[in-house]
Amino acid sequence: MAEYDVFCECKRSAAIRTSRTSKNPGRRFWCCARLKNEKPCNFFMWLDNETMGLADDGLEEKLKQLEDKLARKSMKNKQLKKQKPEQFMYFCIVIVVMFAVMVLKL
């Protein structure tokens, strides 16, 4: 189902494009089908915003994705916390070695 009845401000069927911005990477949106040299209108609408109100399945899937993301984030945090003591130990060893070298030189 690639074709929907979505029209832009110039009454043409809108085109689906994929966002490439860092804020919304891979997010799809409707926009004017005209090319830049054909003077496109300012029509713009996110694809997922439209489906949100229509189907609950989409919302549920989104929730699952969000929960997945959160779970992965907390996993990462746990891994970071595990790594920190080791880094601190390494830092301490370096300082002790530097201190020892300074003392020996004196």
Ligand SMILES: [Zn+2]
């Ligand atoms: Zn247009």
